[in-house]
Amino acid sequence: MPEFEFGAKDLRACQRLVYAARIATAAETAGGHRVRRSGEGSEFLDYRRYVAGDDVRRIDWTVFARLRQPYIRVVQHESVLYVSLLVDASRSMAAGTPQSKAALACRLACALAYVALGSGDHVTAGVFAETLGPLASDLRGRAALQQVVALLHGAPLGGRTDLAAAVQAFCERSRHRGLVVLISDFLQPGGYQEPIRRLLAMRFRVLAVQVLDAVDWGEGLEGALRLRDSETGQETEIIANEQHITEYRRRLRAHAEGLDAYCCRRGQFYLYAPTREECARLVARGLRQRGLLR
Amino acid sequence: MNMLVPSALWWLLAAVPVVALFFLRRRFRVHEVPALVFWLQTERQARFGQFGRRLRRWLSLLVELLIVLALVAALTEPARPGTGRELTLVLDDSATMQTVEAGGRTRFALAKDVVLDRLNHAPSGAAVTLVLAGRPPKLLVSGETRPERVRAALLSSRPREVNPQFDRAIALAERRRSTRSTPLIVVSDDVEDPARSAPGVEWLGIGQRHPNVGIAAIAAAEGAPGLDIILYQSGCTGVTAVLTISSGERQLAQTSVSLQQGPTVAHLGADLAPGQPFKVQLGPPDAFTLDNTAYGMWPSPATARIDLVTNGNLFLTAALEQPDAELRTLTWPQWQPEATRIAVLDHPPPGLRLNRHGRFLVIGGTDPFGLLGNEPGREDLTPSQWRPDHPVLRDVDLLQWHVTRTAGFGSPPAAQVLVRAGEVPLIFSVLDRDDPTDPQCGFAAVFVNFDFSDSDVVLRAAFPVFLWNTVEWLIGRRPEDDQIASGTGTPLSFGARYSRPERVTAPSGCEVSAYLDEGRLTLPFPEEAGFYTAGASPHQAIRAVNYVPDGRVTGVAEPQSSIVAHTSWALFDWPYWLLLVAGAGMLLLVELVLFQSRVVRLD
Numbered sequence: 001m002p003e004f005e006f007g008a009k010d011l012r013a014c015q016r017l018v019y020a021a022r023i024a025t026a027a028e029t030a031g032g033h034r035v036r037r038s039g040e041g042s043e044f045l046d047y048r049r050y051v052a053g054d055d056v057r058r059i060d061w062t063v064f065a066r067l068r069q070p071y072i073r074v075v076q077h078e079s080v081l082y083v084s085l086l087v088d089a090s091r092s093m094a095a096g097t098p099q100s101k102a103a104l105a106c107r108l109a110c111a112l113a114y115v116a117l118g119s120g121d122h123v124t125a126g127v128f129a130e131t132l133g134p135l136a137s138d139l140r141g142r143a144a145l146q147q148v149v150a151l152l153h154g155a156p157l158g159g160r161t162d163l164a165a166a167v168q169a170f171c172e173r174s175r176h177r178g179l180v181v182l183i184s185d186f187l188q189p190g191g192y193q194e195p196i197r198r199l200l201a202m203r204f205r206v207l208a209v210q211v212l213d214a215v216d217w218g219e220g221l222e223g224a225l226r227l228r229d230s231e232t233g234q235e236t237e238i239i240a241n242e243q244h245i246t247e248y249r250r251r252l253r254a255h256a257e258g259l260d261a262y263c264c265r266r267g268q269f270y271l272y273a274p275t276r277e278e279c280a281r282l283v284a285r286g287l288r289q290r291g292l293l294r
Numbered sequence: 295m296n297m298l299v300p301s302a303l304w305w306l307l308a309a310v311p312v313v314a315l316f317f318l319r320r321r322f323r324v325h326e327v328p329a330l331v332f333w334l335q336t337e338r339q340a341r342f343g344q345f346g347r348r349l350r351r352w353l354s355l356l357v358e359l360l361i362v363l364a365l366v367a368a369l370t371e372p373a374r375p376g377t378g379r380e381l382t383l384v385l386d387d388s389a390t391m392q393t394v395e396a397g398g399r400t401r402f403a404l405a406k407d408v409v410l411d412r413l414n415h416a417p418s419g420a421a422v423t424l425v426l427a428g429r430p431p432k433l434l435v436s437g438e439t440r441p442e443r444v445r446a447a448l449l450s451s452r453p454r455e456v457n458p459q460f461d462r463a464i465a466l467a468e469r470r471r472s473t474r475s476t477p478l479i480v481v482s483d484d485v486e487d488p489a490r491s492a493p494g495v496e497w498l499g500i501g502q503r504h505p506n507v508g509i510a511a512i513a514a515a516e517g518a519p520g521l522d523i524i525l526y527q528s529g530c531t532g533v534t535a536v537l538t539i540s541s542g543e544r545q546l547a548q549t550s551v552s553l554q555q556g557p558t559v560a561h562l563g564a565d566l567a568p569g570q571p572f573k574v575q576l577g578p579p580d581a582f583t584l585d586n587t588a589y590g591m592w593p594s595p596a597t598a599r600i601d602l603v604t605n606g607n608l609f610l611t612a613a614l615e616q617p618d619a620e621l622r623t624l625t626w627p628q629w630q631p632e633a634t635r636i637a638v639l640d641h642p643p644p645g646l647r648l649n650r651h652g653r654f655l656v657i658g659g660t661d662p663f664g665l666l667g668n669e670p671g672r673e674d675l676t677p678s679q680w681r682p683d684h685p686v687l688r689d690v691d692l693l694q695w696h697v698t699r700t701a702g703f704g705s706p707p708a709a710q711v712l713v714r715a716g717e718v719p720l721i722f723s724v725l726d727r728d729d730p731t732d733p734q735c736g737f738a739a740v741f742v743n744f745d746f747s748d749s750d751v752v753l754r755a756a757f758p759v760f761l762w763n764t765v766e767w768l769i770g771r772r773p774e775d776d777q778i779a780s781g782t783g784t785p786l787s788f789g790a791r792y793s794r795p796e797r798v799t800a801p802s803g804c805e806v807s808a809y810l811d812e813g814r815l816t817l818p819f820p821e822e823a824g825f826y827t828a829g830a831s832p833h834q835a836i837r838a839v840n841y842v843p844d845g846r847v848t849g850v851a852e853p854q855s856s857i858v859a860h861t862s863w864a865l866f867d868w869p870y871w872l873l874l875v876a877g878a879g880m881l882l883l884v885e886l887v888l889f890q891s892r893v894v895r896l897d
Binding site for chain 2: 092093095101185187188189213215216221223224225226227228229230231232234235236237238248251252255
């Protein structure tokens, strides 16, 4: 992966951020996320009437003796969140100005890991291209951010993107359900539907971060060009004019909007991350506006 | 397969830039993109696979190279080897072919017999090409295989009153032949020039050597009324010729001349009126009668009718009094403008107003036409710029002129300044004619921006020259009008006043084309002797021409007889430039169709 900088500015932007509580519904073990849930817990919130299906063991008998009506105690339930960061390290991520798509992807991964580690959640990080690389699993505590950075730095950049294979490998190796953050340009020929559907079937929550650069939008293309796919080496020749570029951008925009709509329809999250944007701004504004962080 | 023009193979080098341009145009700039998936999502891209695209690319080059090859093949004029079934002849139809030979037949008729004899002995189905060698050469038939058509074309031809042009005629015939190795036949009465002996060309001589006497030129006699006739005799001595001049049906004069070898000048006294056409006959007739008759026209210069309006300028009166001028000297109260006369206005008084119609020379004073602007008078001027090519200033030396004070005329925009001193116009002309071909219509004036009393012009030798140049320019008379118009060769030139090409009627009544050359109508190829008429209006003149050859003795060499028959066919009979344009057009079409359709179109 290329050199990237995750500095004080990014850290400040992530300092007070935590993952929204509804993300933690997928959590399994006790942790720092407080979820409004009936039953046992550490902090009392309220009473509510007993309804069929509630555990009778949760009825507050003291209240029942006084009111002659069954009431259930509602307490603040604390849970832990497992955040898995899968970063695209294929060759197509090397493009981009002023920062490469891979650099922005790494900075976003570090930011999301930092937010998770800061709130006591578990973090798993890994990179993928044609397949999933080694994972840094079950990291806890802010000190573990170094391991994430080291993993991203040490990962090679190259090869083709096979998101489906990477997701399948991740599902086989993951032991905890939680939030899976896919950071990629999502321009692979196989599409994004099947990998996301597999994650949802495995009861993961999904955040799709699509990193695109101006070159992806056809900027600077003009005249007779032989376009070469950076991953497959496939070539085609075009006479690029305004009409062609406009049509190409329309198709790419439809692709990005399709990914966004696909995630939203399934209650998942999508973030468009252009390389011209700062990482801190994307995390602090983009993800907060979408309700992923608060 | 032979190539008539093997040097055209050099055009194969044109394939080099074609190939270079092909690769240059197709040198796509490589651009790496993260994914091609959306570029490839087109119907055309899906339809044509990689192999198809590659094939179309090289097909473009292949077709372009084939076009270049076809073009070069056409330029080389490939032809089959001779099969003994072609007859190529060049027939001299120049003026000397009208010479009457013993037996009373002309050389051209004898030449026709020779050609017909060759036609009769040619193999059946032979392709005949026949070129007439006069100026300019004419292709009578080309590759004709039907003998009746060749005979009809040959019998309809007649000698033209022009000189032969063998080199172009042979070149024209060569282009119709299949190979250079077989000779072509030239039938002519002029085969003596060894410079014409080119390889592959055989000459057939017609006729016998004859002495000849002809009229070479006609000029107006000096010192006595009449004509000086220049005769030329060759091939004989001691001949007495009779010269007769007539006009219409009336004989005007006759004289006898004893001729010597070479040129002889004979005087023929006759009192000819201006513009009168005449015919000069030389007798007795010899074998070549064409140069025994000449036609001409006596010059008819326009008479200058001048009104000099002055308060007693004797210099002007003396300069304008000429024998061929009709001069009236008037004072200002006596003068009434007449459109048919030229008015020389010496110092017009203030308040005089004249219509802008007629011809005027205005010398100083005030502007009587209200045409000129008022400028302050300038003093002590000498001419600094002038137009020496203008007829008004012909043979006028302006270097010594000095003007003490100008009249203050300002030249209008339509004026042509003839003489200026710095920025001050000294002499300028205004021409506003209704009919550009008629000098007597409309308005023409020459303004002299000073009084002669305020200059030393009248003391200069150029003063009367300037005055008469101005008068003649206002009349519309030219120096050549004083000369006899008599054609003595080609081209025929009309000393008439025309501003555009006209149709001219030949002596036979046919209309021929003329072009304008330095103010004169010129017939490129007058082929008939006699009077040529241009137009019918009073302002258009009739002139005459007579073809007179150069007096050369016509002679023949020993006849040679051999006919080499061959046949040929050309792939293309187009001019070279048309072939090149067609080839370039096809290349462009291939570029547009194959190259442009090969690229990815996203729509």
